[in-house]
Amino acid sequence: MPTATPVLGLRERNRLRRTRRVERAALALALEHGVDDVTVDMICEASDISPRTYFNYFGTKEGALIGPAPSTPDEAFVEEFVHGRGPIVEDLMLLIARGFFATEPDREVFAMRRELYAKEPSLQALQVTRMAGKRQATAELVRRRLADQHPDMPATEASDEAQLVMSVAFGAFPVISRLWIEQSGDEAEVETYIHAAIARIRRIVSP
Amino acid sequence: MPTATPVLGLRERNRLRRTRRVERAALALALEHGVDDVTVDMICEASDISPRTYFNYFGTKEGALIGPAPSTPDEAFVEEFVHGRGPIVEDLMLLIARGFFATEPDREVFAMRRELYAKEPSLQALQVTRMAGKRQATAELVRRRLADQHPDMPATEASDEAQLVMSVAFGAFPVISRLWIEQSGDEAEVETYIHAAIARIRRIVSP
DNA sequence: CCACATTCTTGCAGTCACTGCACTTTTGCG
DNA sequence: CGCAAAAGTGCAGTGACTGCAAGAATGTGG
Structure with missing residues (x-):
């Protein structure tokens, strides 16, 4: 098998x-x-x-429209993330993206969903709301990684930092998924889009 | 008067x-x-x-809990933003924050709201959803500024860039408002928090 | 101070999303 | 086949929300 x-x-x-x-x-x-x-x-x-x-x-009612919630990622992926040393936002987005792909939908459904999302942005807001539920759990992972990486960082600072990492990742995610869906829809290219987006964000926030 | x-x-x-x-x-x-x-x-x-x-x-039902939607900012503020040349994310967040303060609530109500938000994060998600409605309009402002600032930038690229600027600003906004609400709640200090947060984001996305 | 137009509040009836419970059907298995 | 577990369904009920039309409050010109 x-x-x-x-x-x-x-x-x-x-x-x-x-x-x-x-x-x-x-x-x-x-x-x-x-x-x-x-x-x-x-x-x-x-x-x-x-x-x-x-x-x-x-x-x-919207459940059938927005599809199943992304599943919680494998324990292995989680460990990889927590002990990873790459750029944290990229790593986090990859982790999220993996959960996204774990539930493989029907091709036709996928296409229709894509069309509907373009037509009704309110559904995207729904996605975000649903994601917010997982936010807590994900933030915990980020905190674990920060603690693992910077054992000397005070807890409150780490917490704030985790929040911001989450913000950037979750904020950029819709943009990336939109780009990805509109342009290729190929799983292998997600990483490319993520890197490009982060590079752009870096430029945007640079003085 | x-x-x-x-x-x-x-x-x-x-x-x-x-x-x-x-x-x-x-x-x-x-x-x-x-x-x-x-x-x-x-x-x-x-x-x-x-x-x-x-x-x-x-x-x-939640209307009385989350308070009125932030009003659309004054024409003057909008123009200031569109032709501004400072760090774009900071400027955008200041614009949003101004809309936030334009509707001045009762002190007591403000305090209760603050307490409730801490207790029920789902309300924050609601706020985000409501904000999403204004997102379209705000993105247009960002595009105008980008066009004003970089007349040579291709339209599609400007659009993507605008989306990302929005993402970072809207993503960081809840974090900043949380910090601000928890710590001071004084309008004058918002700017400080915004700068601090952006500085931190810069560090986070830097290699 | 009084009609009159305007604006606001309210009751009512109805739609729709969603839930708990009890009942029937379907499926897996010995 | 026969039985237990799981899944589908009907029903009755709650609660959010809306359109409509009647009734009350308010502002206005005489």
Whole structure:
């Protein structure tokens, strides 16, 4: 067995098929009528699922539109980050990006989502809000790295510094993902975009 | 008449008094029970106002908690920014901060809000979401400044650069406002915090 | 001080997102 | 096949929010 494909049971295959069917229906409706003019009931009728089940799957009306939350990264990646010594913002963004790619969506869904995001920026704000939930946990990683790297730095200063590292990374992330999505969409190139963006930020904040 | 106090009519005075009464009630309830366990009806009962009127005033349940949206800055400030030549991120943040201070709230309300924000970070995410609405307009200002400053820069590059300037500013803003709120809350010191934060960002992204 | 226009508040009825609970169906497994 | 666990669904309810139209408060010109 090359990669992790644990021969999904019927149960999981059904779940996956359903998820995709609902996502496609939801995205198609949202693209046609606009997010605000689509109701959960419409999505459910179009995808032949009960509203109750819809919420079991996606939690919120927008859940099927914005896709699953990025998963928490592997322990190995986390360790690599915490003990890394490269440029901290780049390393952090790579870590985030990896979580982003861990959940591989259906190609068609991916394309529709891309189109919808361009049309309705409010969804991006939603993404940010959801990310904010993970922010706490991620900030903790940054603090661990700072402590590991500068054992002499006072705690409060490290905390502030961690906050700012997070700000820059999370702030630049939408820009990078937009560029990346619009231009290639190829996972291998993410790193390039990250480096380019950070270089630009460096120039921007330089006197 | 020293400052602009255009002798409010009875109508406006009533509105102001009401607004403050409702805000206080809402904040007190949210501080006591937590935002999620407070209903609009509770707020209305506590502040003796009809739910319909509540929504006329604040639009959303959280409206009374997070306060009014920062107003669009004066034309004069905008021009100053567009033709400014200082460090662009600092200038932008000052512009945003000014909009923030233009709507002066009641002292007591301000203090309660400060406390609530510390207790419920989700409200900060809400702020960000609301700000996102103004993002488009603000990005346009940044583009104007870039065009003014670098007439030779290609449009797409300027657009990307504007996005990144926005990212850094909006990303760092919550951090700065947190520091400022926690430590002094004095308008005059905002500038200091902004400079300090940018200096730190510079260090962070430097190789 | 009094009509009259304007503006604001309010009640009502309705829509929609979302949830807990209990019931049925589906699936995995011995 | 038969049974237990898991998943889907219907139902009833809560709570945010909206449009509408009636009623109250306010500002204004006489």
